[in-house]
Amino acid sequence: MIELPDDCRLAFCVGVGGVGKTTFAAALGLREALRGRSVLVLTADPARRLADALGIHGLGDVPSDIPLPSQAAGGELHAAMLETKASADEIIRRAAGDEARAQRVLHNRIYQAFSNTLARSHAYAAMERVHETMHDPRYDLIVVDTPPAQSSIEILDAPARLVRFLDQRVVRWFLQASDDSPQLRGGAIAQRLLRTVAGDSLVSTLTEFLTEMAFLREGFAERAGEVRDLMRSSGTSFVLVSSADSVGIESAKSVAAEVVGRDFELAHVVFNRAFVPDIGSAGEAPFTYPDTLAALAPKLQRMRALLTEEEEQKRSNMVAFCNEYGVRAWSLPEATRPLGDTSALAAWIEQGRPVAPLA
Amino acid sequence: MHAPTREPLRRSVQFFTGKGGVGKSTVLGALATAAARAGKRPLIVELGIHTSSSHLFHGPDVGYEPTEVAPGVHATRVQFEPALIDYITSRLKLRPIAILIAKNESLRRLFVAAPGVDEIVTLHRVAQLAADDRWGPILVDLESTGHALMFFDLPSVLEVFLKDGPLRQVLDSATALVREEQRCAIHIVTVPEPLVVNETIQLYGRLRERKDLHLGYLFINRIPRVWLDEEEQRLVKAELEGASAGQPWAPDLALAEYLTRRSQTADKCLRGLRRDIDLPTMTFDAHGEDSSAIIESLSRTIEQAEVW
Numbered sequence: 001m002i003e004l005p006d007d008c009r010l011a012f013c014v015g016v017g018g019v020g021k022t023t024f025a026a027a028l029g030l031r032e033a034l035r036g037r038s039v040l041v042l043t044a045d046p047a048r049r050l051a052d053a054l055g056i057h058g059l060g061d062v063p064s065d066i067p068l069p070s071q072a073a074g075g076e077l078h079a080a081m082l083e084t085k086a087s088a089d090e091i092i093r094r095a096a097g098d099e100a101r102a103q104r105v106l107h108n109r110i111y112q113a114f115s116n117t118l119a120r121s122h123a124y125a126a127m128e129r130v131h132e133t134m135h136d137p138r139y140d141l142i143v144v145d146t147p148p149a150q151s152s153i154e155i156l157d158a159p160a161r162l163v164r165f166l167d168q169r170v171v172r173w174f175l176q177a178s179d180d181s182p183q184l185r186g187g188a189i190a191q192r193l194l195r196t197v198a199g200d201s202l203v204s205t206l207t208e209f210l211t212e213m214a215f216l217r218e219g220f221a222e223r224a225g226e227v228r229d230l231m232r233s234s235g236t237s238f239v240l241v242s243s244a245d246s247v248g249i250e251s252a253k254s255v256a257a258e259v260v261g262r263d264f265e266l267a268h269v270v271f272n273r274a275f276v277p278d279i280g281s282a283g284e285a286p287f288t289y290p291d292t293l294a295a296l297a298p299k300l301q302r303m304r305a306l307l308t309e310e311e312e313q314k315r316s317n318m319v320a321f322c323n324e325y326g327v328r329a330w331s332l333p334e335a336t337r338p339l340g341d342t343s344a345l346a347a348w349i350e351q352g353r354p355v356a357p358l359a
Numbered sequence: 360m361h362a363p364t365r366e367p368l369r370r371s372v373q374f375f376t377g378k379g380g381v382g383k384s385t386v387l388g389a390l391a392t393a394a395a396r397a398g399k400r401p402l403i404v405e406l407g408i409h410t411s412s413s414h415l416f417h418g419p420d421v422g423y424e425p426t427e428v429a430p431g432v433h434a435t436r437v438q439f440e441p442a443l444i445d446y447i448t449s450r451l452k453l454r455p456i457a458i459l460i461a462k463n464e465s466l467r468r469l470f471v472a473a474p475g476v477d478e479i480v481t482l483h484r485v486a487q488l489a490a491d492d493r494w495g496p497i498l499v500d501l502e503s504t505g506h507a508l509m510f511f512d513l514p515s516v517l518e519v520f521l522k523d524g525p526l527r528q529v530l531d532s533a534t535a536l537v538r539e540e541q542r543c544a545i546h547i548v549t550v551p552e553p554l555v556v557n558e559t560i561q562l563y564g565r566l567r568e569r570k571d572l573h574l575g576y577l578f579i580n581r582i583p584r585v586w587l588d589e590e591e592q593r594l595v596k597a598e599l600e601g602a603s604a605g606q607p608w609a610p611d612l613a614l615a616e617y618l619t620r621r622s623q624t625a626d627k628c629l630r631g632l633r634r635d636i637d638l639p640t641m642t643f644d645a646h647g648e649d650s651s652a653i654i655e656s657l658s659r660t661i662e663q664a665e666v667w
Contacts, residue, residue: 016409017502018380018555049554193460197450199524243380247650250414279613287607293598296591300611303586303618310647336617338553 002270002330002352004032004141008237010134010230011143014259015241016251020272022049023339024241024332025145026079027349030054030342032141033068033077040133041079043145044126050145054079055341069343077342078139088125095219105216110209124158131227157262159224163217237267242321244274244314244331249321256325266327270352271318274331275311277351318355329355367544367575367639368666372489372536374499376507376566377548378558382580384411385650386548386643387498388432389657394496395431396658397667402494403434406481407502410436415650425494429654435488442480443470445487450525478513479526482533489536507562511537511545511572537572544575547638551579551628560635577638579629581645583622592619 004011013025022045029041040063043050051059054066061083068077089106096102105111126144133142195203230236238259242252252269259266289297314331322329330352339345367373368390377383388411391401402425403412410421418428423441425433440461447457460466470476488497501507514534521527537543545566549559566572587595599612633640643660646653 016379018378048557052554193451193456194466197447197460197525199521199526201522201524202526247385247411247414248380251409251411254409276614276617279610279617285607289608290602290606292594292602293608293612296587296594296615299586299591300608300615303614304611306647307614336620 002028002031002268002332002349003035004028004237005267007235009141009235010130011141011237011239012146013144013239013241014146014255016248016255019241019243019248020332021241022145023053023335023345024239024270024272024349025143026050026053027339027345028239029079029141029143030066030068030077030345031349032143033075034070034346036075037140038074038076038138039078039141039143040136040139041077041143041145042082042126042130042133043079044082044147045145050079050081053339053345055344066342069341069346082126082129091125091128092216095216095223097219101212101215105212108209108212110205124162127158127227128223131223131230134230159220159227163221163224231262231264236264238264239268239270240266240327241270241272244271244318246313246317249317252321253324260325266325269321269325269327269329271314271329271331271355273334274314274318275333275353276307277333277336279336315355322355331355366666367546367573368496370542370544370575371495371497372485372499372543373496373575374501374507374510374543374545375548376501376545376562378555378562379502381548381550381555383548384415384500385653386578386580386657387500388412388415388429389643389654390661391432391498392429392654392658393661394667395429396662399431399496399667400494401432402488402497403428403432404485404488404497404499405434405436406500407436410434411500415654417651433494437481437484439477439480442484443476446480446483446529449483449487478510479517479529482510482513483529486529486533486536489542507545507566511566511569540573544573546575546578547636548578548580549632550581551583551625551632553624553628556628556631559632563636563638574638577632577636577640579632579640579642582629582642583618583625583645585622586618587615592616595619 011028013021013028015021022043025041025043029039033039041050043059048058051057056064056066056079059079059081061080063078063080066077066079068075092105092111093099093102096105126146130142130144133139198206240252240256240259242248242255256266256269289300293300318329318331331354332349333351335344335348337344339348373390375383375387384405387403391403394401405412405421412428412434413419413421416428416432416434418434419426421428421434421436423436423438425435428434444454444457444461447460448454451457451460461470485497485499488494501510514530517526517530521530547559547563547566549555563574563577566574595612595615599609599616603609603612629642641661641664643657646656
């Protein structure tokens with residue numbers, strides 16, 4: 001049975017696109033809510049997949065209450081879709097402290113161009129929201145559905161990156177490059193080179209931007225440190241979601257390496273669409289088809305043989321992965337009916353099976 | 360370099376987009392294989408941190424320098440640092456200085472974190488490969504739908520503050536490349552599954568709004584096999600509800616019913632795609648596990664279309 005440890009307060013679902021990560025995040029949140037916990041599922045994916053999986057019309061930045069399919073003692077499920085532009089503005093306001101300074105950043109052209117467009121700022125805003133929500137007493141557990149592949153890893157790095165960008169030495173070196181002090185002379189040369197490489201107007205706009213942002217650095221650095229601690233804390237679990245076919249497993253290995261390489265603990269792996277439930281195994285005892293099915297028998301046998309071959313291949317892929325990474329893994333079935341509401345979702349995750357590692 | 364053509368697959372720069380997991384890299388790999396067999400010099404360009412083409416072709420690891428992953432098929436992965444060095448070199452004309460700049464710790468921090476630098480040097484590298492006579496066509500694997508929209512929207516975002524200068528030139532040449540109908544085509548890859556189809560139709564709508572982009576094919580991958588004709592379907596249903604219920608072979612009938620339902624769903628999805636997406640379509644049958652067999656079969660399907 002797929003279950004997070006009781007002390008888990010934050011679960012990141014990571015993995016490449018198309019493996020059913022959003023659906024799994026919804027199902028995991030639901031399952032924990034049915035165990036009596038108060039859960040918030042956060043998605044950064046603007047597509048409607050989370051709303052669709054939960055059977056509701058839409059999701060916004062403010063968490064929606066999701067009705068549970070059955071009464072659970074004290075359990076609650078909430079879901080929200082991060083609206084990153086609003087979050088980014090909020091971050092600036094908080095870090096700036098005073099409104100005039102915040103307004104200067106919010107009106108900067110570089111800030112405006114990027115806060116709503118690039119994956120990197122989405123990632124920062126998402127991590128910021130996760131951190132903020134961790135202090136919300138209404139939730140026992142937060143399940144985060146990260147964006148696919150590359151951005152899924154970006155999301156983990158975003159706060160630290162921003163701090164590096166605003167590193168005092170770099171900014172000072174860059175902004176005061178016109179000074180004559182010896183340690184800054186390198187900066188003057190570099191800035192001239194940068195003007196050649198990037199153009200005058202960009203360097204000027206960037207200088208303006210950095211001047212404003214430099215004031216915010218302290219706040220960002222402190223927050224980035226807190227986020228890093230949070231990600232490495234024992235209450236945080238990383239759950240890798242993958243398909244079980246050979247190409248999918250290779251992608252899962254790259255993502256696993258990225259997670260482990262950052263000193264985060266990869267707690268669980270979930271292989272989606274690993275088998276077809278109920279009909280996935282024929283009777284054990286040998287049998288003969290009745291006469292009515294004689295003409296169809298060769299086709300039925302061929303279908304069965306192909307399915308068996310496919311599932312065995314997937315099984316050996318999963319076992320090999322578990323042995324290599326030494327993690328606990330579950331396999332989830334292909335959904336044979338559309339997963340469009342919480343009852344269907346709960347029934348689906350209920351069918352999860354542990355992947356037994358080789359002895 | 361290449362003769363201008365109305366056939367999208369004969370253009371020199373091919374972008375592939377679509378939701379993750381639809382087999383975009385496989386379709387791209389099959390196209391590259393077919394192109395190589397037709398005497399072209401295809402180059403697969405990967406933008407993400409992961410490489411799919413080495414796994415796909417069971418070939419060597421793919422890095423920044425183009426590597427031959429299968430006979431006549433090369434692949435490259437656009438990595439940040441070498442792409443940055445290439446860009447700076449193009450400005451300064453002196454590679455050693457470019458390397459010094461890219462490796463300077465302070466500037467490096469600035470470049471890694473500064474918004475847009477990553478995207479601009481990527482665009483520059485793609486434009487550079489497109490201009491290189493050794494390759495044609497280049498097949499660019501845009502990792503996800505978001506990635507694709509970012510790629511095509513980037514010029515308009517950056518235009519706001521890049522009024523002039525060398526970075527503006529990179530943008531302008533990349534924009535020109537994407538806008539030139541005779542050189543560039545954007546293909547959409549999808550599978551006939553309900554959730555994917557909705558996203559594909561949305562993506563198509565957003566790309567269509569951009570009048571300056573030139574859409575090529577809609578590739579529909581993994582069309583499930585139709586196992587049973589209508590009479591057989593009726594028989595399976597009747598048996599499952601009647602004489603065969605609870606019998607040891609009942610799971611086999613349930614499987615047949617499940618596979619039938621799957622192909623019916625796919626059929627409905629195909630009709631939806633054809634109704635809402637006005638693009639020439641190429642379809643590929645679903646296959647098992649072995650990636651070389653899949654590539655082989657898909658590339659044969661493409662060869663039958665005789666586009667080259």
